[in-house]
Amino acid sequence: MSVDPVLAAVDAGLEQSLERLFALLRIPSISTDPAYDADCKAAADWLVEELAALGFDASRRDTPGKPMVVAHHRAEGPKMLFYGHYDVQPVDPLKLWHRDPFDPEVQDTPSGKVIRARGASDDKGQLMTFLEAFRAWKSVHGTLPGNITLLFEGEEESGSPSLVPFLKANRDELAADIALVCDTGMFDQKTPAICTMLRGLVATEFTVHGPNRDLHSGMYGGPAMNPIRALTRILAELHDDAGRVTIPGFYDGVEPVANAVRAAWDGLDFDGEAFLADVGLSIPAGEKGHSVLEQIWARPTAEINGIWGGYTGAGFKTVLPAEANAKVSFRLVGKQDPAKITAAFEQFLRDRLPGDCRLEFHAKDGAGATVMPTDRPEFERARRALSPEWENDAVFTGGGGSIPIVGHFREILGTDSILIGFGLDNDNIHSPNEKYDLKSFHHGIRSWVRVIDALRKA
Template identity: 75%
Template structure:
């Protein structure tokens, strides 16, 4: 059978696949630091060479930022778009790494063998699982597995500033029947997942401004209203006693999780106490009436990410500051409108400002939540393919974070995405000593072999 032959090829080629991944991991393609621009170009060129060698029509597409890599292979059948990113996060603080971040190695740990390097899990190791799956297909059959277009970007870790213009300029070339994104994770070490919900994001920074200058607390403390006090009072009212956000209209567009999916979540072996205990906490603080898993995957949030005002250096300075500032982020679900929430939040703050105070308000572009159409046949086929590879059946999972590319694919290209990844919660992405399970890398390749076989057969 073709599938069995491709799986055997993936097994035989694992050592060589690992060496190719190591070669890519050695390139310090940090997109946020201009010092590493040449390395980002080097990583793009490396991918072009690899994909060309596999039989793709591959090219580097320069942008005002970091290059895109586009590779195409035309064949009968549904057109499948694969997305990944070759750029990585900075490595600071370097002193917390146990080895050089761009000197990859396989290490033995209590949980098994892991690949240790910056980018091992986010996203080079993940991205290379489906590149190597295609290599296995070609080794077994002499041909690439279907009608394919690959898009790898180099600015995902720095906000993807070139992505939207690139998608808009290449709509026809990148248009596909279905997209696959490999930048997510497993539910646990034996349970693969397909992420079907992604929360949206809105970020706001604001300052409350009162006195015309910083004031000596011995002279003005008492009669002069302190901006820190104003800020603390406002933010203390952001949630009620049940953990619900108090901004009027905030929950417009929030709908219950479909029972079919909710039942699957309830059946998962999720330990809320262990989840919080791992970070030194024990009492759930989210919206009452919802499980911890629901709070992370399917409920909206408002979180205070930073507060500052006055003197925060060493020692003590007895001042009342002229202004106090905060950063607040909102995770959104369903059809919540980030623009409407931004405007409602601003009005909510203004209504709580005391006399003599004014508001300085800045928000970043928001993105709504994304809900995948799990009724499409590709989702069932991918789920069955993953279930055939791993010990436990694959689950449809929620995602607490945001992956903007998924919304962009739908908005600009009109294509839905299937999110399949093989990362684990303890991989330490964005942190020192990032790792990727060798088992995830190996079985990830085998998983994509199966998914490709299931979807291309259509």
């Protein structure tokens, strides 16, 4: 079966593909807000209907949270599991949007045409590149291309509370030879990427308690311990002057980047100064001795995500607060153990807590880093299949964020994942005026035709 007529069918049907994407984008499937529960179900039902029309055995699987969508096309050959999510982030602040976030539109911009809507890039536009590739294939060859399972979830943007139980309950049904995840991005507008490294994540929140009530600073300022003072002093010790994290044992399990990987990264046209300049910064603040790219992809971090306490309203109130609070998260690499990092940070705080203060500490379940086995032949076949569709050859990259589904697929299903996405850094995901380049959508569909063809023959 040739891919050339399938690629021609993708081109000929692009306008209809856009219409279907727009129909999905118009559904405000915001998973974190219960007010949109019915819309999340509507999005799941819409996908089931589309998949069934393509010939998949498709169903909506209800969970204690938002529904899963599962579809199968059983055939000979390696089983490919495709994953995406149909839920989206809230749109607040709405006043910063230039148009209704659920009224999609193709717009002209200085860098080309873009699809503007909430979920255009994260992840409905990406998810639909799968479906439209399958659609074009079937329109030409009369059947779907291989042994395929699709899993689309509706809680990715709200922590995926139903995902792990669902995977465990349906382990045998969902197990596959390889998983394909379309929730990542290009290296740049001309260079497709396969993400092969993801950092893990630990999220913590703690409160430093001091006096038994808020105090007047004129009466108690000086002799009374101020919890904000205690908290900020502790957090100031979290990094040394070289940007290294000072928690004992923090770097256990951190491995150096392999020479071959470092050489490949050095060959990428990445400008660290321009990367920082784009957000109004100029000085790398991470560990000295590591490039900006390495700091993002291959080094662990400790970041203070929020601090609050005392009076923060209008005007001024001379108060010594009874408590101070902070949120601190850690991005993990290599073999760093999330449980050990959590315990070490809690001990770090307790060791520095002054007298007359009490610590209340909470942590979410963490996830370790994931490194893909790029020596598996599927990775190179996918990279070679991607390359002809873009100006530059596809590259293997790292990822600074965390995609927990990849770890869950490995731990629960025993399945490795190939992460291919067509988003760009300027897509404004999670922000007002989210967009997805029309080129990303169009050539993303064409790319999946090529990748599916390369993998179904394995």
